[in-house]
Amino acid sequence: MKIFRQKTFQRFWVSYLLVLILPLFIVSLFMMWYNTQVLTEEARETSYLGVVQTNELIDREFSELKEVAIQIGSNQDVRRIMFEQDPVEWQYARWQVLNEMMALNTSEQFPEEILIYFHNTQEFLSASSYYDVELFYQKYPMDDRNQESLIGWLTEGGQDYSRVSTQDGLRNYLLYKSSIPMNENSNRGTVLMFVDWETILPMFSTPSEKMEQYDYILDIEGNLLYASSEEGEAYLPQFSAAVQGQELQMEQEIDGRAYLITSVTSDILPLQYITVMAMSDVLSSVAMMRTNFILILLFCILFGVIGSFWLSRRNYQPIVQLLEYAESGTLEDKRQAYEEFGKVIDQLDALFTQNRSLMQSMEKQIPSMRYSFAANLLAGRYRSQESVASMEELLDIHFPSENFAVVITRVEDYSRFTQEDEKNLSLVNFALQNVFREIMENDAVVLDVPAHKEVSFILCFRGTVASLAERLDELLHQFYQFVAKVLNIEVSIGVGEVTRGITSIMNSCEQAKWALNQRFLYGQGNVSVYHSDDLLKGNRYYYPIDRETQLINRMKQGNTREALRIAEAVFEENMEKRQLPVQIGYCMMFNMLGTVLKVLNDTGIEYNLSGLVTQMLDTMLRQGNMQNLRGQLLDAITNICHQIEINQESGNIQLRLQILQYLEENYMDSNLSLALLADSFHLSGPYLSRYFKDQTGMNFADYLCRLRIQKAKELLREDISIQEIAERVGYNSSNSFIRTFKRYESITPGTYREQLHQK
16 A cells, blocks of 8 residues: 555655746757857857958048059159159159158058058168168068068069068068159069057957967968967968958868868958857857756756646645545444445546536637637727636636737748648647747736637737836747748737727737838838837928939939939838828839929930830739839839940040040140030030049040150151151140150150160
């Protein structure tokens, strides 16, 4: 008998353990997995954004290096130093460049020092002095380059970067060079800039002392230009081949430890930025969350074991008393006790069987009764708390407060979750209902009413009124994120205001429907919350005549960017600020469509307008959202502007060819000028000057001089005097011709002719 009692008690205990702890354990494991995935993704994204920001910051600084190099290379005084033969003029040019270099260095530019290396004299010019190669190398002794390799690197063409260190090991530099080209095949000077590594380091995100992070800058060939530490430089060969020239984020094990490697390629420079972080540091928050979650789970399991033991003892006590009574007394008493015990067991068994049948019948009816009860609440058929009291008791529903709200969800797309048919739609609704109840369980009692693709939820809150709206918004976004990311179901959610009393449920339901309908205006797949001042918005749409005029003018000019900016401003005012109702939004769209029609009529551009109108009408009839209509109008504006721009460009090319042909035929006219050319083509002087510079890349005077010099070089091959050549190419005097020829060719016409004869 003792063994029987022990086994019976053990069965009680095990059953309570399974009922209390098993669901808790399953749900806890799922929540821990889900939160781990979310935190891991956020940590990886944060690391990637940090490298992108570093890329933009360093790109901006290095772009300034290129701007300074271009500014120096285009300086006329620098070119005079390279070609001037007059010692006085040459020295004067050096002083001028020295002053300008001092101005550059005092403007707190990114590089530590800027120098110009002149190939012909083999000297360096800085803001403070001149250096020959020996003196320069004494000032900047380098570990990585000797004098010969440095000069060879400087005389190479193009732009490049190189890393160097001083021989004392105290300073590390990134050298940037930019050649000063004279023509397509040669250059006679190089701009050289010293960038101290210490100025690069603060641009990277600064890790804490406990974090393990290494930062690198590589050139396009994968050569290391910068490393944040010597230890990090030793790691580079283990992953550089995998990330060279690529923009990615990957995990790799290095020396037995897992690291997150993030690589970003510069958009404007031949550089690559890499950050390597220990995964243990990246996922520190994930590890802390997992540890805390496990401790809480163990704590709950411990209390579950204690609680199940207490419940088992309490429910087992009557059986113990009955068995003790049966074991005491005479044999006749025991027999009678066993008979009475058997009768009690039989009666209990019959009562249990009858009750189970009744409960099974009730359980079949309760879901439909709950749906009917909830539907009546949404329709406002109950006018007082007393009228629903009996239904609450029958359905075992207990509203903990007078605070209610209605949430309506609509399934927009569930093809990624399961096949789209009516049977699977029921499965989708069932999943959404269960997820919604699970998330809201601790904060509200939930009643749901499914109807095809929509499910209406009635919430009765357990909390205080002051925090309900904020808490509801937080829970709904948690529900939306889970459904969208885990279940891959696209849903739209409409939320009514938190109201008080049974009779207010119908009002909250109408508000939720109004909020859900906003998907036609702002697009599907959003959480839309109704606010009491929403009905005051959007009585009239915004599209004044001055805005329409601006849009028409920009489209006729073929200015796509400005036309789209004006249209976007109108959309933002109406859709985001005024929040137009759908029908008024449709009116605004057709008004803008009329603007497009005006442009087409004025410009004669061929466009499938009937197709656009048919497409927009089809979108409205299918209750498409305003975002679709917005995209269709913006596409039409873009295409029309592009067509107008093509037509204008065709006219510009024809005008340019006519102007160049005119100059080819009249360059020998000494009176030829910009004003004369403008009169010939019936254009204004300022407009022709800008147009000529845009089309040819040089101003009118420079182009005419180069054309005349080219013609003169052809005449110098013949036996004609310099005076006659000057007159033939449009110069009134030979002196003016000689000065111009020397400025562009660096030699006199006579010297040029002698060189031709020597060949």
